[in-house]
Amino acid sequence: MNRINNRVAVVTGGAAGIGSAVCRFLARDGADVAIWDWNTDNAEAVAEEIRGYGRRAMICKVNVANQADVLAAAKKVHNELGPVGILVNNAAISPEKDFVEISEEDWDRVFDINLKGTFFCTQAVINDMIDNQWGRVVNISSSSAQSGARRMVHYAATKGGVIAFTKALAQEVAPLGITVNNVPPSTVYTDGLKSVESRFPNGLQGYVDSTIPVKRVGQPEDIANAVAFLASEDSGFITGVTLSVNGGRYML
Numbered sequence: 318m319n320r321i322n323n324r325v326a327v328v329t330g331g332a333a334g335i336g337s338a339v340c341r342f343l344a345r346d347g348a349d350v351a352i353w354d355w356n357t358d359n360a361e362a363v364a365e366e367i368r369g370y371g372r373r374a375m376i377c378k379v380n381v382a383n384q385a386d387v388l389a390a391a392k393k394v395h396n397e398l399g400p401v402g403i404l405v406n407n408a409a410i411s412p413e414k415d416f417v418e419i420s421e422e423d424w425d426r427v428f429d430i431n432l433k434g435t436f437f438c439t440q441a442v443i444n445d446m447i448d449n450q451w452g453r454v455v456n457i458s459s460s461s462a463q464s465g466a467r468r469m470v471h472y473a474a475t476k477g478g479v480i481a482f483t484k485a486l487a488q489e490v491a492p493l494g495i496t497v498n499n500v501p502p503s504t505v506y507t508d509g510l511k512s513v514e515s516r517f518p519n520g521l522q523g524y525v526d527s528t529i530p531v532k533r534v535g536q537p538e539d540i541a542n543a544v545a546f547l548a549s550e551d552s553g554f555i556t557g558v559t560l561s562v563n564g565g566r567y568m569l
């Protein structure tokens with residue numbers, strides 16, 4: 318368990334997958350949590366889990382690529398929960414397509430959500446962190462930006478951008494008490510991976526056996542553990558890093 322002293326956290330894409338585990342772990346460690354997601358079907362269940370830890374929860378229906386949505390949600394969180402201290406930029410889409418088939422529309426959509434959304438959400442809450450001279454921004458990138466990933470050129474390019482964004486912003490805001498780090502997951506067993514499970518020629522376990530030294534898929538909680546540490550009081554001397562959580566698939 319990490320120490321989080323009653324901070325207010327925003328988790329984008331917090332209603333499902335990795336994001337929902339991050340919400341649980343941040344609440345467990347002492348944060349009130351606002352879930353920002355454009356699909357809120359499952360958000361109330363996550364909010365209940367947050368409240369189960371004795372913390373406040375808020376659900377905001379937000380498309381992170383829409384700046385008006387993001388600004389309205391930031392205002393609501395500030396007014397009702399208090400100044401934001403922790404932001405986890407997790408919402409993303411992960412399209413796959415042969416490179417020659419990627420259209421301008423495909424390219425813009427994944428950049429708007431994965432990279433521009435990260436920009437919008439961070440800019441919307443960072444003044445709260447600056448005012449308090451304390452903040453933690455944790456961006457969820459992807460091992461695809463480290464190792465490359467066939468049929469995901471557009472997606473991998475956004476996640477490479479997220480890593481560069483992390484380092485550049487970390488340099489700028491470090492003197493203000495704000496850290497900015499990123500966690501690139503790999504092969505985490507969420508709905509996205511489940512939906513493509515049948516495409517592995519030797520099954521998912523065959524893929525795992527040949528590519529992941531620890532010989533298992535990741536679970537959302539594996540990523541949430543790393544995020545909760547980087548969001549905690551104890552990680553203040555760590556900034557600009559890429560904390561790979563991937564069972565050893567890509568070592569950097």
Ligand SMILES: NC(=O)c1ccc[n+]([C@@H]2O[C@H](COP(=O)([O-])OP(=O)(O)OC[C@H]3O[C@@H](n4cnc5c(N)ncnc54)[C@H](O)[C@@H]3O)[C@@H](O)[C@H]2O)c1
Nearest residue numbers: 330333334335354355356380381408409459502504505507
């Ligand atoms: N699962 C993996 O193996 C894996 C691997 C590498 C990177 N990642 C990254 O981890 C993060 C979470 O992945 P996941 O597998 O949990 O995904 P997921 O699809 O299970 O969940 C993503 C959540 O984000 C929300 N979301 C998507 N676009 C949004 C938008 N425009 N505005 C608001 N909410 C939006 C979805 O509604 C959903 O709740 C993503 O950044 C993804 O790129 C995942």
